[in-house]
Amino acid sequence: MNESMTNGNDEKPATRRRSSFLWFSLALLGISLCVLRVAVASQDGAAASAEAARTLWQSIGIWVAAFMTLGIFSFLYKDNPFYKVCESVLIGVSAAYWMVSAFWSTLVPQLFAKLSPTLVKSYAMPSLTPSETPGLDFALALVPLALGGMLLWRLAPKGQWISVWPIAMVIGVTAGLRLISAVESDFLAQISATMRPLIALETTTDAAGVATRSFDFWGTVGGFVGVIGVLSVLSYFLFSIEHKGVVGKSARLGIWFLMITFGGAFGLTVMGRITLLAQRFEFLFKDWLGIG
Amino acid sequence: MTNPQHIGGIRGFFARLGGIDRRWIFLAMGLSIAIPILLKLRFPEYPGPMAKATFDAVEKVPEGSTVLLSFDYDPASAAELQPMASALVHHCASRKLKIVFMALWPLGKQQADRTIDTVLKPFHPEYREGIDYAQLGFQAGNEGVIKVMATNLPKQYPNDADGKAIGDIPLLKDTKDLGAFKLVASISAGYPGAKEWVQYGNGAMPDAFEVVSGSTGVQVGQLLPYYPKQMEGLLVAVKGAAEYEMLVEAKYPAADPEVIGQGRVRMGPQLVAHLLMIALIVLGNIAMIAGRPRGGAR
Amino acid sequence: MLQRTIPIAILCLSGAIMVGAYFISSAQSWGETVTTWFNILAAVAFVLGAGNLIAMNLEKISSQRPGWGYAAITLVSFAFMLVVGLLKLGAVPNDKHPDIHLAGSYDTPASPFGWMYEYVMSPLTATMFALLAFYVASAAFRAFRAKNTESILLLGTAFIVLLAQTAAGMFLTGWIPEDSAFAFLRLDKIKAGIIEHVQTAGMRAIMIGIALGIAAMSLRLILGIDRSYLSKN
Incomplete structure (x- = not known):
């Protein structure tokens, strides 16, 4: 293999032999899967008719998707050219997808349609409604046009400071937006959500429609746990006071709350990752191999 | 640490287990998911309070009202979130709600298109584009998109995903801002997503509409503090999807279980894989203990 | 002046407009306009990212660094996707305006761009x-060690959530009647308690801390106290 497809590592003969064996095994596995796929399609009437119903491009697409999936999975054994090709393709198509998507969904209707409505209406957006204030729209669109050009100047070899202007604007808007939302939704609203009656009461309605309120033990426990949890974790984050005495004990309790929080988060994360893998296997078995 | 090769018996076996090639673990994980899929293992689900709250939030929306569904995810999270999206669209359409689709993620638009093609069109053929539903598509800007929509929706979306002017779409022609929607549902995999809908949507108009969300297991922790005050309902990972599917199917059973049932299908491998995870953690700890020198320092 | 004063002024002004638009209703349209500019710049950032990708990979190819072949594959796939997307090659024609090529739909699976998304990008990403x-799984085996109280709490919670999220939870403790005094021992109840009370409390405290940090940082930026964004230039 030439240097274009390596990372510059020299392989020893023993490693190369092992590598050849690996690739032979993987190729054998791949061929076996293909044979299985064809065998299933030819024996299973339903699968065969489904295959016929698919267009040629859909069938090619499923095969391509299957090989891409296996290519990424091959990394589990070790890093290899098959995986690297898939990775490179992913980077290329993703960058292009985002750029094309941003171009047609945002730049054309929000920017170019205001700068040159006639051109955009004639060639890209025939349903474009004429603006009531085209002059003002044009003038206002010049600002993001200029700032956008300055942002792209970052790619130029010289004068990169020019891109600081649009970056300053992006930071300014983000700071302005987040200042309000952080205080409102993540600070005040959270304090408000913590400040709830510690003694919980349960309302039950009997058959006659009479509502009675009773003491809710677990609701009360939950209320206490919530308040104590928030305060103790906050005390752990309070680094301007030495963690000694009452603050130290509270901070220690806060760490325990955080550990339970992270334990719960770990459980949910595992579930998420397994689901992703299950979906890929479903694709390989059902859509590609036609089994399961 | 003692060399595991020098320890004999069962203790030695466990001590050597600590140095096992990780590819055996990969193989075990692969099999724990592949076999239940091939065996089509399925287990009953019991809807929890969060799934019920999400279901009730949709049920509370008056018939004929408009809801906004924001597809804030990509194929990397579709395994967890697509089942929620499919069930949610089927639920909304079964309740005769007008649906507006949009996306804060570039690839979310494709996910919304897929949901329209696989759920809305086949199960609710009476739904007409532009009258009963509309696809606004993706707009760049993250929380900025929500911020502008909150006060001036046509400014952010002058046209739908197909380039049709918003004034020419019957469903949206009188829509001024987010206040036109009775419910905003964000199927969210991260930033921007449900958190931003609470901060910039619900924050701007706290009394105008309810927010519900379906979220990945990874992100859901960030959303828990918003439930139930700022977020009426929350679907937690694929289990939340499976529970919600159960509730929707029980009341609106017309759907194809292959489509409105993906969440429950994916719960099958979870059991075996979770048990494997627990076994791996236990074995890892036994290996650590076995590898320690007897009576020595750690 | 051009490199320091004006960027600081732009940041302060844009930040102040966003804050002002929240409190002053007559300034709301200013806020909308500035946010729209921000959104357009976010779209331009995608172009910038793509440009950066081209520059990096071209440099790798021209200097023939190890692995330059992969850089070429990245560029070819990028160029193909870009051309079929921007020029809407093979796009499904618009129903009402079939004569206007660029009005067509470029991202349905019937078009090359949509096909690439459906069968290349989507499976690769997933x-x-x-x-x-x-x-x-590998990390759980090697790194999850019950060494002290904290790690035991973490592991114990993870076990409960892992079991309760599946049918194992109901199999092990589902036989305890929901209305009995011992219902709190059911794994699903314990998990619900952990998520709704303990985890929520922990995340809420973290959120409050982050919110304070964001508010302080935003104020420092808008007031021109923090100028670290200028340092690279």
């Missing part, structure tokens, strides 16, 4: 993240 299931 599988890349699916790999994490294997690495989580």
Whole structure:
């Protein structure tokens, strides 16, 4: 293999032999899967008719998707050219997808349609409604046009400071937006959500429609746990006071709350990752191999 | 640490287990998911309070009202979130709600298109584009998109995903801002997503509409503090999807279980894989203990 | 002046407009306009990212660094996707305006761009993240050690959530009647308690801390106290 497809590592003969064996095994596995796929399609009437119903491009697409999936999975054994090709393709198509998507969904209707409505209406957006204030729209669109050009100047070899202007604007808007939302939704609203009656009461309605309120033990426990949890974790984050005495004990309790929080988060994360893998296997078995 | 090769018996076996090639673990994980899929293992689900709250939030929306569904995810999270999206669209359409689709993620638009093609069109053929539903598509800007929509929706979306002017779409022609929607549902995999809908949507108009969300297991922790005050309902990972599917199917059973049932299908491998995870953690700890020198320092 | 004063002024002004638009209703349209500019710049950032990708990979190819072949593959796939997307090659014609090529739909699976998304990008992205299931398992085996109280709490909670999220939870403790005095021992109840009370409390405290940090940082930026964004230039 030439240097274009390596990372510059020299392989020893023993490693190369092992590598050849690996690739032979993987190729054998791949061929076996293909044979299985064809065998299933030819024996299973339903699968065969489904295959016929698919267009040629859909069938090619499923095969391509299957090989891409296996290519990424091959990394589990070790890093290899098959995986690297898939990775490179992913980077290329993703960058292009985002750029094309941003171009047609945002730049054309929000920017170019205001700068040159006639051109955009004639060639890209025939349903474009004429603006009531085209002059003002044009003038206002010049600002993001200029700032956008300055942002792209970052790619130029010289004068990169020019891109600081649009970056300053992006930071300014983000700071302005987040200042309000952080205080409102993540600070005040959270304090408000913590400040709830510690003694919980349960309302039950009997058959006659009479509502009675009773003491809710677990609701009360939950209320206490919530308040104590928030305060103790906050005390752990309070680094301007030495963690000694009452603050130290509270901070220690806060760490325990955080550990339970992270334990719960770990459980949910595992579930998420397994689901992703299950979906890929479903694709390989059902859509590609036609089994399961 | 003692060399595991020098320890004999069962203790030695466990001590050597600590140095096992990780590819055996990969193989075990692969099999724990592949076999239940091939065996089509399925287990009953019991809807929890969060799934019920999400279901009730949709049920509370008056018939004929408009809801906004924001597809804030990509194929990397579709395994967890697509089942929620499919069930949610089927639920909304079964309740005769007008649906507006949009996306804060570039690839979310494709996910919304897929949901329209696989759920809305086949199960609710009476739904007409532009009258009963509309696809606004993706707009760049993250929380900025929500911020502008909150006060001036046509400014952010002058046209739908197909380039049709918003004034020419019957469903949206009188829509001024987010206040036109009775419910905003964000199927969210991260930033921007449900958190931003609470901060910039619900924050701007706290009394105008309810927010519900379906979220990945990874992100859901960030959303828990918003439930139930700022977020009426929350679907937690694929289990939340499976529970919600159960509730929707029980009341609106017309759907194809292959489509409105993906969440429950994916719960099958979870059991075996979770048990494997627990076994791996236990074995890892036994290996650590076995590898320690007897009576020595750690 | 051009490199320091004006960027600081732009930041302060744009930040102040966003804050002002929240409190002063007559300034709301200013806020909308500035946010629209921000959104357009976010779209331009995608172009910038793509430009950066081209520059990096071209440099790798021209200097023939190890692995330059992969850089070429990246560029070819990028160029193909870009051309079919921007020029809407093979796009499904618009129903009402079939004569206007660029009005067509470029991202349905029937078009080359949509096909690439459906059968190349989508499986690659999904599988890349699916790999994490294997690495989580490996990490759990090697790194999850019950060494002290904190790690035992973490592990114990993880076990409960892992069991309760599946049918195992109901199998092990589902026989305890829901209305009995011992219902709190059911794994689903314990998990609900952990998520709704303990985890929520922990995340809420973290959120409050982050919110304070964001508010302080935003104020420092808008007031021109923090100028670290200028340092690279």
